[in-house]
Amino acid sequence: MSALNDNPHLAAFRSTRARAEVAEEEQLRGNSEPYLAFWSRRPDIMIFGGLGGHEHGYPDVFNRLRWAATKVHAQLVRIENLSTVVEGTMGVTGDLQHMVRIVDGREYQRILRVTLGWRIEEDGWRIFLRHGDEYKASGREPT
Numbered sequence: 001m002s003a004l005n006d007n008p009h010l011a012a013f014r015s016t017r018a019r020a021e022v023a024e025e026e027q028l029r030g031n032s033e034p035y036l037a038f039w040s041r042r043p044d045i046m047i048f049g050g051l052g053g054h055e056h057g058y059p060d061v062f063n064r065l066r067w068a069a070t071k072v073h074a075q076l077v078r079i080e081n082l083s084t085v086v087e088g089t090m091g092v093t094g095d096l097q098h099m100v101r102i103v104d105g106r107e108y109q110r111i112l113r114v115t116l117g118w119r120i121e122e123d124g125w126r127i128f129l130r131h132g133d134e135y136k137a138s139g140r141e142p143t
Contacts, residue, residue, distance in 0.1 A: 009120060013086050016118075016125040017093065021079055028074040028099065032066045039065075040119070040126040050112050050132035074101040074110065091118035091125070096135060111135035 016038070023034035039045065039061065046056045047064055051071060055064040080096040097112040117129030 007086055007088070009089060009125075010086055013091055013118065013125050017084075020127070024079075024097075025076045027065065027069055028072060028076050030069045030073060032062075032069045036062055036065060038125075038127050040121055040128045042121070042128065045128045047129070048131040048133070050114075050134065072101065073103075074099040086118075089120040092116070093118070097132075 020035070020038040023038060026032075027035040039058075041058045043057045045058055045061050046054060047061045048054045049064060049068060051068060053064075055061045077098040077100060080098060081093060082096060083092075083094040085092050093114075093116045095114045095116075097114050099110050099112070101108045101110040111134070112132045113135050114130065114132045116127055118125050119128055120126075
C-alpha cells in the first residue's frame with residue numbers, strides 16, 4: 001500500500017478496507033447489505049458496474065448493487081491490490097478481483113478490474129465511486 005506514512009487517517013483506512021473486502025465477498029454471494037454499509041449515502045456517488053451501465057446517486061447505486069447481487073453468484077478467491085493511494089481524506093484503490101463465477105451450475109474463472117474511490121465522511125471512510133469491468137489482456141506486445 002503506497003501512501004504517506006504520516007497520514008493520520010491511514011490506519012483507519014486500512015482497517016475499513018480490510019472489512020470492506022469481507023463485505024464484498026458477501027455481495028458476490030447475494031447479500032448486499034454488509035457491502036452497502038461501506039458506501040456513502042450522498043447524492044454524488046456513482047458506479048460503473050461490471051455488468052455494464054452506470055448509476056449515479058443514492059439510492060440508485062444501492063438499488064444497482066442489490067440487483068447485481070441477484071445476477072452474479074461467485075466466490076471471491078482473492079483481491080490483488082495493484083495500487084493504493086491515500087492522501088489526506090481521499091483514497092483510491094486499484095485491484096484485480098479473482099473469483100470463480102457460477103452460471104447455470106457451472107464454474108468459470110473471472111477477473112474484474114476494480115477501481116474504488118474512498119473519502120472520509122462524518123462516520124468514517126466511505127466508498128463514493130466504483131468502476132468494475134472484465135479483465136482482458138491488453139494485446140500489446142511487451143517491450
